[in-house]
Amino acid sequence: MRVLGVDPGLTRCGVGVVEGVAGRPLTMLGVGVVRTSADADLGSRLVGIERGVEAWLDEYRPELVAVERVFSQHNVRTVMGTAQASAVAMLCAARRGIPVALHTPSEVKAAVTGSGRADKAQVGAMVTRLLRLDAPPRPADAADALALAICHIWRAPAVNRLQQAHAAAKASRPSSNVPVRKVPR
Amino acid sequence: MRVLGVDPGLTRCGVGVVEGVAGRPLTMLGVGVVRTSADADLGSRLVGIERGVEAWLDEYRPELVAVERVFSQHNVRTVMGTAQASAVAMLCAARRGIPVALHTPSEVKAAVTGSGRADKAQVGAMVTRLLRLDAPPRPADAADALALAICHIWRAPAVNRLQQAHAAAKASRPSSNVPVRKVPR
Structure with a gap:
């Protein structure tokens, strides 16, 4: 699976491409x-x-684009620019029919460091180790984009299983929208 | 001057085209x-x-696109969608080289009703009167898009005069970045 991670921002929009599957070593194809x-x-x-x-x-033809989910609660001054940059990234992917996945910052931190409250340095250090790099990618936005891609690759099997379970449960039970009518024999 | 007003939103994005100049009756070319x-x-x-x-x-080839400026303070739940829809509208215009102007909701209300705190009904009523329509455009997002276009046409002369005055003042005074060096004769 090849994923482009995007850490959206107007001044610096981090982008990173990671290839691999959950449970196997991952490969960085590009970062910037x-x-x-x-x-x-x-x-x-x-x-x-x-x-x-x-x-x-x-250049990289990813199968999926993972974008950071923007929350309006944080950084009120910069959140508009972040939301606007993320909209452009999602639009570019969706226009090509490439699926888009959104992950929250704490999901990403938890996936790569084990803690949803990890700081930038910890995320950078884990990205460096997981992708076997010589040094943490700079700036932090580039490392965050790689972390998003890693998070998606690792979470994807669980998310897929959940979606399949939902679909199976839906298919096996009668729809609650259709009234069950008892017809006497 | 032909202006496309855009009241951004994901579920309903109001669009309206108005033609005219400040001080003369305006014409609505389209709304939706x-x-x-x-x-x-x-x-x-x-x-x-x-x-x-x-x-x-x-269809309308506007000379300018006027978009509502999104604030993060209001409607925290919907503001992300609004910011994302506005980004797409701005992108479409900028890609074609069409200038984009942003106006705040209170600038728009003040321009068309005289009060920055006017409600939707007052804005709809004034748009109906100013464009000589038979009834207020529905839904309110459509009326708001027309109000944005009217606001821009009416504010444009003042905004241009301000920009020209700034440019003239800048050209006539020595730049403060260059140290003035007194050379003895």
């Missing part, structure tokens, strides 16, 4: 940052993000 | 809503918004 200038107007910045993400999709 | 299903996944919904906005740009 799509940057746009804070001096540019918002529309141009979004076009910059689109071009950057398109270039990564063209 | 781009809808996406709440059952669809987020990526598909963003693709739906993109297709809808592209169709309006193709």
Whole structure:
């Protein structure tokens, strides 16, 4: 499974491609940052993000794009830009028919470090170890993008099993929307 | 001046095209809503918004797109979807080189009703009167999109004068970044 992780942001949008399956060593195929200038107007910045993400999709052809789920509770000042950059990344993937998965920051931290409250340094250190890199990817946004991709690859089997169980349960029971009518013989 | 107003939203994205200049009667060229299903996944919904906005740009060829500026303070639950839909609208415009202007909800209300705290009914009533329509456009998102376009057309001369004054002031004074060095004769 090849996953492009995207840590969305207008100034620095982290991108990282990881290949592998849960339970086996993973391989990093590429990592980087799509940057746009804070001096540019918002529309141009979004076009910059689109071009950057398109270039990564063209080069690596991922099967899935994992994007950080943005919450409005945190960092009120920057959350709008983060939401807008994430929208562009999701749009680029969905337009090509590539599935998009969202993971919360604490899911990502828990997946790679064992703790949902891990700090940036811990995430960077675990990403470095898991992908057998020489040093933590810089900036932190690039490491976070790799962590998102790793999180997705590791969580995917559990998520798939859950979805299959739901579908099976749905198929085996009568729909609650259809009234059961007792017809006398 | 022909302006496409966009009241961003994932479920209902209001769109309205107004033509005219400040101080003269305005004309509505079109109004509508781009809808996406709440059952669809987020990526598909963003693709739906993109297709809808592209169709309006193709049909009306506006000179400018006016989008509501999204604040994170309000409606915390829906603000993420609003920010994401607005990003797609801005991206569609910027990709074609069409300038994007952002106006806050209170700027729009003040422009069309005289009060920044006007309610939806007052905005709808004034839009109906200003564009000489038979009835307020429904749903409210459509009326809000027209109000955004009207707001932009009316505010544009003042905004332009401000920008020109800034540019003139900047050109006439020495840059504060360059130290003034006194050379003895």
